[in-house]
Amino acid sequence: MRKSIAQFILGSLVLAALGAGCSFIARDTETYKSDNRNLLETRTSDVKACYDAALAADPTLKGDVVISYTIEKKTGKLTNMTLVTDKTTAKEGLQNCVMSAVEGLTFPKPDQRDGIVQSFTWSFQGQGKPNS
Secondary structure (H helix, E strand, O other), X not given: OHHHHHHHHHHHHHHHHHHHHOOOEXXXXXXXXXXXXXXXXXXXXXXXXXXXXXXXXXXXXXXXXXXXXXXXXXXXXXXXXXXXXXXXXXXXXXXXXHHHHHOOOEXXXXXXXXXXXXXXXXXXXXXXXXXX
């Protein structure tokens, strides 16, 4: 009987330790979309600076920059970030600047699953104001 109680206590301690180490959440689709938008909006001023610089060279510059990426489970890092070339219409310099501006972003609270973002679009409509 003592062995069973000891095994139970040991098993309970292991489960408690594992549970304490897990701080990941499982977002639903809408929460993932909202958290994703909020994360990317932390770089709005950087993206706007990209557009303002591009506008200095071409005051009529318009177009979209569309990216896709994966949000790594557990780390929250944005990985495999690529331009969606068939939907991106902005000039190459603006594309590259936007990609650099959002590089290195990480979700503050990782998820239990990888998040695959098929596309996120910045639309530039003139006068230096990006719309996301």
